Amino acid sequence: MLSILQAEWYKLRKSKILFIIFVGPLIGLFLGLTSNLSIDVAINEWYLSLFSMNLTYALLFLPLITGILASIICRYEHQAGGWKQLLALPVTRGKVFIAKYVILMLIVLAIQLLYLGAVYVVGMIKGITDPFPLEIVWKSIFGGWVATFPLVALQLWMSILFKSFAAPFTVNVIFTLPSILAVNSERFGPYYPWAQPFSMMYIGGNTDDIFFVPWDQLLTVVGGSFVLFFLGGYLYFQRKSV
């Protein structure tokens, strides 16, 4: 398993992945520096900054980037018979699928951590003097990561299924855009998987739980859609003829 992970990372690292990893945090940086959200309530200024950055980042960028990453990790397998060469090696398809998934999740985690760095840099530049709310920022960063589990699983499935770059991307956009509406809806918001990164990263949720989202919502919506999408992709890949 370790050798498959190493091989996957080796192939991915030689594509333009590094550039993409830095796009997210840079967008965050840009959003943070250009926003001038101010309210007259005594609130930790870090929250304010995070709030303005999170909106675009968690609502649009994070879900969309999962799709792009998944496409890249499958693209070179589709291009020139990569699948048939890879799967004729002594590997099981299950392990290949898991390896690709694990690599994707680690990259999303790296992006989240860089985003955390961007939040900090914005604060420094703006000269925020309030204490850095470490716990809550972690909740938001780590929670946002957990919320991408099902999204990455679905996008990996779609990227294995479709040879083209555009098809899985379209699927992703179609599901991601409605989350702008969903987060404003009390009724649908909590149940829409693509809205979860935003909900999980949204400061001001219930801070007594581990994350900003109640446990039962996390388990049913994020956990449930993860199981569905992961198994769907896993089983599809087992049967795929190459």
Next chain:
Amino acid sequence: MEYVVKTKGLTKNFGKEKPVTGLDMKIPKGEVYGFLGPNGAGKTTTIRMLLGLMKPTTGTIHIFQKDLRKERVNILKRVGSLVENPSYYPHLTAYENLEALRKILGVPKKKIYEVLEIVRLSDVANKKVKGFSLGMKQRLGIAASLLNNPELLILDEPTNGLDPSGIIEIRQLIKRLPAEYGMTILISSHLLSEIDQMATTVGIVTNGKMIFQDSIEVMRMLSQQKISLKVNNSEQAWRSLLAKGIKADYKDDTVLLSEHSNKKIAEAVRTLVQDGFSIYRVEEEKRSLEDIFLQMTRGGKEG
């Protein structure tokens, strides 16, 4: 006999299309098995199934006497393969392509240089494969198939896209491998002349069915037809041979001998000379392997 590859009733259906039907393939150890058939005969489909890239509709596959369904990974550790068009990662160099495979195969790094040298790609090892010619990609594919010192090498049309000197190099390589490393090789082609120069065993497939499977010698025997004798009085000569118990035919003013061992021919000639016939010509009417191949694939019956 110990078979490295043995399939029983191997069948693949794609809806109505049946590219492989009831294929029984037997490859003895240490042989170069030429898998021959016209375009669309089902060679690549069979090879895909042998590698577990595609599941058979029905039938069984045993490689190294192990069931492919149960021990796929253990089997593939000992197999090297090249399927159809060369597979590669365009964004990587030749070296990096092999390194990505090597990490999974777990062989030492020096093996990469070794196989690059074998296929003469050492000079372009650090160039992106994207810019390679078809022949160079094909060589890279062959290098990849050799990376894990396989006991069974499966090559689907390996000389596709190679120039004449490349074809000769690969041919010599393929002939060398069984002797030097005890490898068994399955090589597919739609060109009989190519198989004829490398293979020791031949399997001919057409419309998904195996119509001939035996050693190349047996195949060559089929290509020897009859010995024809041109004699001053053919009909009488023929009768005279029959009277002495030598099998012969008479057609178009020539005598045709059915037996073609040297001894029998010498005996027939001696008999005729002793009986006072003048022998003008002794000829072997040879059908080329190509003719036999065409005849077999057209007829589609057991050769």
